[in-house]
Amino acid sequence: MNRRGFVRRHPFNTLWLILSVVLLGWIWxxxxxxxxxxxxxxxxTAKEYCSCRYVMANDAGYCRGYVKQWLPISGFTDDAASKRVTVSGLGRSNSAVWVGERQGCRLLP
Incomplete structure (x- = not known):
């Protein structure tokens, strides 16, 4: 009777199984x-844009390019009157506001 192990018969399946277990362990x-x-x-994005725009006094277009990332954002609001920036992305939303000349911008809770 010819007995060969699973590893020898299915080396790619074995490798895939090991990599999957390692990946799941890392994720956990x-x-x-x-x-x-x-x-x-x-x-x-909110904090850096706020700092670029209101602390460094750069142009809005420049600051949009400065904070652009490879992950897309779904919402972007720049309220120049209150110097508040709100950004949404990956299902979460955060805001940053300009506090003052010495304090700069801070994230809102």
Whole structure:
């Protein structure tokens, strides 16, 4: 009787299974950071745009290009009257507001 192991008969399936288990283990270990990631995109964009526009006094078009990322944002509001920027992306929304000349911009809770 010819007995060959699963690994020898299906080397690619075995490799795929091992890689899947390793990837799932990594995802489980980094679950807190991965859960926070969507917030980072909109918060970073709002804060950096606010700083670019209202602290550094750059043109709105320049600042939009400055904060552009490879991940798309779904909403962007620049309220020049109140110097408040709201950005939505990956299902999360964050706002930054200009506090003052010495304090710059800060994220709103």
């Amino acid at each position: 270990q980094e679950r807190v950071a991965l859960w926070a990631f969507p917030d980072i995109i909109s918060a970073y």
